[in-house]
Amino acid sequence: MNAGDLLQPTMDILDLIKKRRSVRRFKDDPFPPALLTRLLEAGQSAPSAGNVQPWRFYVVRNREKKEQLCDAALGQMWICSAPVVIVVCAEPERSRISYGRRGSELYALQDTAAAIQNILLTAAAAGLATCWVGAFREEPAARIIGANQQNMRPVALIPIGYAAETPDTPAKRPLHEIVEYLD
Numbered sequence: 001m002n003a004g005d006l007l008q009p010t011m012d013i014l015d016l017i018k019k020r021r022s023v024r025r026f027k028d029d030p031f032p033p034a035l036l037t038r039l040l041e042a043g044q045s046a047p048s049a050g051n052v053q054p055w056r057f058y059v060v061r062n063r064e065k066k067e068q069l070c071d072a073a074l075g076q077m078w079i080c081s082a083p084v085v086i087v088v089c090a091e092p093e094r095s096r097i098s099y100g101r102r103g104s105e106l107y108a109l110q111d112t113a114a115a116i117q118n119i120l121l122t123a124a125a126a127g128l129a130t131c132w133v134g135a136f137r138e139e140p141a142a143r144i145i146g147a148n149q150q151n152m153r154p155v156a157l158i159p160i161g162y163a164a165e166t167p168d169t170p171a172k173r174p175l176h177e178i179v180e181y182l183d
């Protein structure tokens, strides 16, 4: 596979969605900066209520900061094995200005979650592994990345790199259990 293939992946979107896995062991190898930019563009392109785009992406490559993030993530030290960790933050105040409480408490988080999923899927399409990490203490995480804690809420840590494990596909609840047709 050449670099062009990496940047122009072709796969049915549903196949890609089904193939994406949460990976918790990464190779040391870095990945091309152009791919990192692609992931950030994927986040940038997510839908958001009123197109407010209430998010900010902190790219952490510094080892010490990564280790501090692992501590903030309740000791999930495997996160440090990824060459890059993107900390995705929501900026609820931006959504509050347009939509009041519903904006700051709901839309800002929904918008940010959409950006996170865009990043995970774009990474998967490029052959990169990720995991959505939500179990962390927000206050230290914000401090570590130098985010203004008044208006920036860390929502997810996304370790990204080449997979050093191939997780089994976890069971997903069957459609009949989660879908209701109201014909």
Ligand SMILES: Cc1cc2nc3c(=O)[nH]c(=O)nc-3n(C[C@H](O)[C@H](O)[C@H](O)COP(=O)(O)O)c2cc1C
Binding pocket: 020, 021, 022, 023, 024, 076, 131, 132, 133, 134, 135, 136, 170
């Ligand atoms: C909101 C959220 C928070 C999560 N937090 C963590 C976490 O802190 N640590 C972790 O190892 N996995 C975390 N995960 C990953 C889930 O465990 C994973 O998505 C789930 O087991 C299904 O596996 P799959 O992603 O391979 O389909 C989180 C996922 C989501 C959506």
